[in-house]
Amino acid sequence: MRRVYGWEVADSADDFFGITVDHLFGDVWTRPGLSVRDRRLLLIGVLAGQGLNDVLDIQIPAALAGGELSPDELRETAIFLTHYVGWPLGSRLHVQIEKLIAEYERG
Structure with a gap:
């Protein structure tokens, strides 16, 4: 989980x-x-x-923090996926990616 998200889950009684x-x-991962x-x-x-x-x-933040996807690759992902998932979901993804990239770049 640390490799995928950058953090570990606390021990759970569940x-x-x-x-x-x-x-x-x-x-799986x-x-x-x-x-x-x-x-x-x-x-x-x-x-x-x-x-x-x-x-x-x-x-998305985990992909940025782990160096798996750059901001430009995430932007391209949104453009590509919009044509398969539809405009409403794709435009929502685009806005979300831009927000998360901005947060990541602010540090």
Whole structure:
């Protein structure tokens, strides 16, 4: 989880969350065949297509902080995805990316 998001989840008494975190970050994100960058791009596309902007608020800053995607690559991602997810979701993604890039650049 530290590699994907830059932080770790606190120990939880909740088995569901603990098992999910262990499996997702211990098994799925670390499988061979795709880089973390590849997985991040796929996830951003899925989240944008479903309008899950709250999770994009986690993924986009993590991609910037981890050096997986540059601001220009994120902007290009929004342009590309808009043509597949539709204008309302794509324009919302564009605005969100610009806001998160500005926050990242302010440090």
